[in-house]
Amino acid sequence: MVKILCGVDLGGTKISTGLVDEKGNIIKSIKIPTMAEKGPEEVIKRIEQSVYDVLKEAGLKISDLKGVGIGSPGPLDAKRGVVISPPNLPGWDNVPIVDILSHKLGVEVKLENDANAAAIGEHLFGAGRGIDNFVYITVSTGIGGGVIIQGKLYSGENSNAAEIGHHTINFNGPRCNCGNYGCFEAFASGTAIARFAQEGIQNGKDTMIRDLAKDGVVKSEHVFEAAKLGDEFAEELVDNEAFYLGVGISNIMAFYNPKRIAIGGGVSTQWEMLYDKMMETIKKKALKPNAEVCEVVKAELGENVGVLGAAALLL
Amino acid sequence: MVKILCGVDLGGTKISTGLVDEKGNIIKSIKIPTMAEKGPEEVIKRIEQSVYDVLKEAGLKISDLKGVGIGSPGPLDAKRGVVISPPNLPGWDNVPIVDILSHKLGVEVKLENDANAAAIGEHLFGAGRGIDNFVYITVSTGIGGGVIIQGKLYSGENSNAAEIGHHTINFNGPRCNCGNYGCFEAFASGTAIARFAQEGIQNGKDTMIRDLAKDGVVKSEHVFEAAKLGDEFAEELVDNEAFYLGVGISNIMAFYNPKRIAIGGGVSTQWEMLYDKMMETIKKKALKPNAEVCEVVKAELGENVGVLGAAALLL
CATH class of the missing domain: 3.30.420.40 (ATPase, nucleotide binding domain)
Structure with a gap:
């Protein structure tokens, strides 16, 4: 069976989480407040929950996912999967978000800065x-x-x-x-x-x-x-x-x-x-x-x- | 036997032609006036002659060469091997220099603009x-x-x-x-x-x-x-x-x-x-x-x- 992609757009004010097929069609998406002021641990919990919530709404389960991609504000280290210290995510300081979320969710997790992720998105599914x-x-x-x-x-x-x-x-x-x-x-x-x-x-x-x-x-x-x-x-x-x-x-x-x-x-x-x-x-x-x-x-x-x-x- | 590289630096006022080993050591090099005012046909003849001259000075022959690389002022089309119309090479208009010289010399000829060639040179043999x-x-x-x-x-x-x-x-x-x-x-x-x-x-x-x-x-x-x-x-x-x-x-x-x-x-x-x-x-x-x-x-x-x-x- 073809696996589903999960994309998480982590912003300073909201987290958008969507299920996407390999052609770039959005199957289901949800948007929740980031509550960035509560710090990284809470925000990561909210990301985890949003993945389960969107899966539930689509009638799918975690094993249907090929993985979870995260677009985050920078600076970050994509190779190591670490968010360094984005100005609009207060309290974040070298957070190994890829390790944490892949451990929690049990699927592959990838990280890229939001502009780079958008470039890849437009390249695969849009104007590029x-x-x-x-x-x-x-x-x-x-x-x-x-x-x-x-x-x-x-x-x-x-x-x-x-x-x-x-x-x-x-x-x-x-x-x-x-x-x-x-x-x-x-x-x-x-x-x-x-x-x-x-x-x-x-x-x-x-x-x-x-x-x-x-x-x-x-x-x-x-x-x-x-x-x-x-x-x-x-x-x-x-x-x-x-x-x-x-x-x-x-x-x-x-x-x-x-x-x-x-x-x-x-x-x-x-x-x-x-x-x-x-x-x-x-x-x-x-x-x-x-x-x-x-x-x-x-x-x-x-x-x-x-x-x-x-x-x-x-x- | 290890083949020798021949590099030609084509400029508006002079042509420098050198024999180089694969580690970037210059075996022999010569410099002649470009005589750009005489147009592309004459300049290409001068390049050909300079290759034979530097080989002679080094006691080598054309079959000792891996090929000839040319760094030229742009604009040019490296893939097609064509020099388009450099301001300091008057009369050049889409000259297929790679075809002409590889036919004349019977060896592989490559073309790149001079700044790109220099970048490759510094990357392989110099500061890069x-x-x-x-x-x-x-x-x-x-x-x-x-x-x-x-x-x-x-x-x-x-x-x-x-x-x-x-x-x-x-x-x-x-x-x-x-x-x-x-x-x-x-x-x-x-x-x-x-x-x-x-x-x-x-x-x-x-x-x-x-x-x-x-x-x-x-x-x-x-x-x-x-x-x-x-x-x-x-x-x-x-x-x-x-x-x-x-x-x-x-x-x-x-x-x-x-x-x-x-x-x-x-x-x-x-x-x-x-x-x-x-x-x-x-x-x-x-x-x-x-x-x-x-x-x-x-x-x-x-x-x-x-x-x-x-x-x-x-x-």
Whole structure:
């Protein structure tokens, strides 16, 4: 009998656990709060329980599983199966999650950082199907990425390859959460869009963005919404975003020379507003042979990329 | 009997051809002018002749060769063995150099772009020995690079991976020869150092650089020389160069997460003047796990890297 894959997308606020067949169809999935504040022992118990719960809902049992894949925030050591110390999982310090869960569940458990897992998911089930040299990037609160080289994930010397969000695109740029100045993430993440909007408002820009942010907290969604309504300052911010994406993607082309780059994450849901200006920037900035050989597409797996990517670790 | 490797370093001004054993020792090498202005047919004849000449000098014959490796400026298509249209080889337009030379010489011929060949050379015979995830960059008139991933050259979808010189480190930067603004090469190449010096002189900087450039043409060497003599403006330029190198190398770490990065090319001969400030910049800019796992070293093969890299293509 064909075995079922179980994918666990471990996040700072929620755990998504899904059963997936080998073609990437989700059979059943559930979502529970992480309760990260209770620490690693409790969170791992919740992961274990979520696996049993989703199996129960699908009328399956643990022996039907090929294994459990976990996509976790980094830093982590995928080879040793250890989560090191993710900023949004307080109290985690070199937790051997693979050993603990494989012992508890009695099945194979695999670990990868969430962006790498998503890259594998898109490669096997989504926008990277059949593409040997493929890059996935996710643009949401931060920017992460994963790279498939000659058909396989390349994770680097210590699982930190494709830290695309933390490469410098303007060394005179704003400070990034990582401490560096001018990171791709500091210019082009959803958080950065919101920060640029907030700065504009503080400097007295005439914009409806503030009115859309009803609780006073400006988010990137408000900027896109205002731009759709014709707000000039918001349009300028969206144009800048498309330009910054174009710079970062041109750099991805220079380093990896891939055949396809897929963009996922919250910001990519505004694809139509960003695409033209982004491609225009790439055309100006990337080397011609690198740009000509490479398609830039929207990722396909949407919100399911976490679960599907984690499940794909078992293939 | 162990066969001998022949490496041809095809440049815009000279062709270096050498016989190399499988351990990377140069048995004999010669250098002739390329005479690029005479066009591809004549240049290929000169390559053929240089192979026979170096064999004669070594008392060997064509049947002693395992083959001939050619390192050429890009763009080229390594898989098809075609040189496309390098700016410094005028008149070359999709020249099937591998077919032509293997037919003429009757031995296996391999082609790779010069920076990739150099990366293979340093990986097999120099600073990258035994290092599976290794990046080589050359900093001279331009900046090129090659990347070894899991022990093998990664050349990308159409032989243009690791175009490290043409990734943007400051999108508000100076225009690069490639047309983009703010490329690593436009900030950190030898040509860029000379350009910054020239601009300073034009703006009335009090510096001895101009006096050192006796024929009025400022070169990067003059800047390093003036800095050694205590010239303040030259020292500032050298410090800036070290900073720019640090930015580019931090980006290499973010993308490839290698275990070692080796720097070759003319600018690297000023290693002692650049190292401290470059490493200080990397420490500030690179992600900690990426920086901690990676050594930055001077390349080992020096002027022989072209011939040794080309020969290494046969291994």
